[in-house]
Amino acid sequence: MTSEQADRAVLFYESRSFNYDDSWHDHFTQRFAAEISIQPGQHVLDLACGTGLLTFLEADAVGSSGHAIGVDVTPGMLRVAEFKKRKEPEKYAKVDFYQGDILKLQDIEALKGKQFDVITVSSALVLFPDPASAIEHWTEYLKPGGTFAVDSTHPRNLIPGMVLERVARRLDLQVPYNREWSQNESSLKGVLESAGLNVDKVITVENQSGYGKRQYEVGQWDDFFVENVIVKDVARTFANNDIRRKAQGLYKEEWERLAVNGQVEEIDSVFLGVARKPADGSRYVASSSSKETVFEGGCRCGGVRYTSTQQPSHVTFCYCRACSSISGSGYLPFFHVDDDALNFTHTSTMKTLVLSKFADRFFCTGCGAPIGMKYHFEEGVTALVLGSLDLDTFKGTIPKVEQHIFLREKAPWVTVPDDGAKRLETFAFAGQMGIE
Template sequence: MSFTPAEPQYLSAKRLYNPRSHSYNDSWHPSFAGTFVSHLSIQPGQHVLDLACGTGLVSFLAANIVGPSGSVVGVDVSEGMLAQAIARKEREKAKFPQLQFHNHDVLDLDSLESLEKESFDFITLASAFVLFPDPKAALKHWLRYLKPGGIIALDVTHPQNLAFGNVIERVANRMRVSIPYYRQWVKSEDSLKEILEGGGLAVQKIIRIDNQAGYGKRLFDVSEADDVFEKNINGEATKDLGASATVKDKAKEIFRDEWSKAAVDGKVGEVDTVFLGIAQKEPDTSAPSVAFTGGCRCGGVRYLSTIPPEETVYCHCSACRKLSGSAFLPWIECQTSSIEFIVRSTLQTLRLSEVADRMFCNVCGTPISMTYKAKPHYTSLTMGSIDDGSVRCIIPPVKLHIFLKEKAPWMVLPDDGASRYDEFSSN
């Protein structure tokens, strides 16, 4: 059992983490952040919200993966921790234009105006979930920022992780003194599963991560209660319990009692383990399903189409030949309304004539689309830009060869049964 803390949670976080910020990265946390991210399937072009990002350990790793066409937003309330993150971004400026940091309380994201609801593919919260007094309410708040079908990843400590911390939390609860750790609800990895499922999520995995801090397993003797208490009580999180002699004596007495209750066969065990939960928000089944996807070579342009292509056309005009560097350019014709550019950071218009607009990627040069002014409801996509593994996409056999009057003289037309036109087809 815990109770409403006297000090607002975000102030406790500042008090705990501002003084630690300079040395925070000289710890097991960088290695843990690497392990944490390695369990996630973040893709180039995706959008990641890294909550309680601290010095940005997870944020920088995620930013490397999403690349320039994606984005990562890190939010932390501790100015000290965030200063470390911002200093690294400044040092490596050119590398991380897709990364932003905000100094803000993650329990009050609604007042962070730049953050859009349902806009993130991933929400990450590394080494922080046990800092929140009401984990269910916190989860509910954060999930509003996740896209339907998006993933949230967060970890909690094993119930025997850090024996002193675990026992002192019970002491504090008995004395009705608040300390800024809320771990008592974690009885086993199932507790994390239950809280994620209670939030309406489909749990994909609960991963046990051992030996991050490097102590593996330790056993303390039940007789070590006083030593353990004295050694740790003046830490930032618990120093209220050691402040006056009267409070301290009472705390020590209750500590002995709780310590002995935690002992099995005269030993209090400590286990260097956390549980990482990965869970998915329900996908939006009312959204139109995706027939196929595609994009340019570098990832700066990505599109999807909700319906399969209608017609396949090979254009032999000199513009298509030059732009593709080939004998002709295969196009698939689609309804403009079915196509959505989901990443368009490098998409640029090319107007070679008054009759049509072409689009291409201005970084890698991939030709992407063409729309005739006279037929705005149809857009042709370059067949080569469709993703190889694009599901449910049946590319129709070639129906038309057009602009044969500009055909390369060395090109021998295949006997494919397709209609042939000097210019446009008649339809």
């Protein structure tokens, strides 16, 4: 977070300081704390602590023999936290709060030379443009073997704000959050591993703020544009009238892209990850980063075989007419593997099938099994059919479905599962494919 971004965060949260505890955050921090094993006597660092909701829960867990420290950049939030501490001075004698940019912990004198048993970051990771680098910085203050816990948003959580972020990116404007990378549990797991941590678990916490799921009409985009840009734009990102006019058109466009059958679905969930720093203080390297084969696959007759040194990702169910026709079913499920991790060991019966100018498909001529597809505009990645993966060779956990695409072409006899995955009438790259 640059100093300008820190200033924007202060603007964004300062006005919310005195009613922050009246929101869903109080209940969510209790659920967050319940997923971490904090022991009496431990030292805990709570970053982006806000009003201390999580910090005080952690202080209760470590007891009088432990120590809990909260750090936040917003003065108003810390004034509320200090007020709560003064109400119970004896109970919270071992709780301290410091103001500072959590991407510059080295500037906080009280933290110099210290390492902690547990570090937590609740409802804040999406504020940072490079989450892996942020976590690497924070875990410099984590003891070897120590625990790190953090959450990130579901891609359909708080839809109006997510759309606003997309609009700002298209206009090359800065917003005080960065949510686009957080697509599923695997996204958060990958960020934690990229930061050198060994992931214990990543779970989906549903009903974060209590509403579960809700549907908006596609025509409601203007209401949310007015609310978020005209009324709530505290950081004044869209202060210029010309920019607002451009933003209005883009907001409508991005909102409509999310609609399926005239409805935009919002999902009240987040992903929560708990990871550890290796006990020897080294940097953890995920097995998918090595050259070890983590799964094999191929067609039914064996004429096409492949191996992968990378875990599957981006599981997508495609309902387009081509996938339906080729599979003889209602859809084809795909997953992604980087080309440098994929090795085809047998290709004697593999042939290429060109059904459009956008992608090449390949299949087995021996048994007719579809194998995969490569989009021309997506270099370095191959989409493999999920059914081609040999489960008895697989070392890991199949990621959850990330998205259902081309729903406007879905066969009427197919029911899309209510699995919380993203739903698109076309495809995320529809613009590049020339699809309206």
